[in-house]
Amino acid sequence: MKIIYRLESLLAMACVVLLTTFSGCNKDEGESARARTERLLKSASWKLNKVTVDGVDQTNLYTGMILTAGVGTYTAQNGDPVWPSTGTWKLIDDKTIDRDNGVTVTIEKLDENVLTLSLVWNKTTYGAGRQQSVSGNHVFEMMK
Template sequence: MLSMAILILIVGSISSCEKKEIPDLTEEQLRRINLTTSTWRLERVTVDGMNQTEVYRDLQLNFSASSFTSTNGRVIWPETGTWEFTDDSNTVIRRDDGLLVTIQVVTSNSLILALAWESGSITTGRVSAIAGNHIFEFGR
């Protein structure tokens, strides 16, 4: 009987605790949080609709509040750089080299970026960038 009374007191005090409300995040805030949370690993790249994943194989991106790093980014994604959103919608990034990158999708597990790259380049016998409209698909 005593244990039942204690249980009722515990349940009563837990339910009477004031709940703190977590403010709803805007879509723009969620976009920034999802973009900067952890490493993005390349899953697929198309250039003008053609699969070019092999050219950018092993590409990884990390975004912080105002900078990014890349691994195996070749010419198109420098090892380091800065970025900023172009407006409050948080859908277009301007890199420090002036390149505009459109965020088509960003969720906790998926990132799709679009950009136009104007020149192809070859280094040491390997293609390191292809000119055209790129769609980069990343996962975690």
């Protein structure tokens, strides 16, 4: 009888230890991937680190770019014409953003400090914006 009592006590303690261990494993427990993405996108003003277009560094075309996402809206400084100064957005899933101008943006990487977005820009603009309207696959690497 003592052995059964000890085994039950050991089993109960093991369960408590396991539950305690696993409950602290996921900081975002209960948060969906989509909700996490939205929270992280809106958590900061994202400053441009680097831009490539079809693998070629084009950072100089977007010097000082800052992207800020709000609830369904965004603002972009120094991102024209690829990133209009204001617009609306919605998440299609945890990796895809649909902008109001019909551009689909893919979230390549997103964590507490880094945001990498890609989009295909195939529009041609003329005038003062022509220099910045390099068409192709744009990859924006941003940091907080």
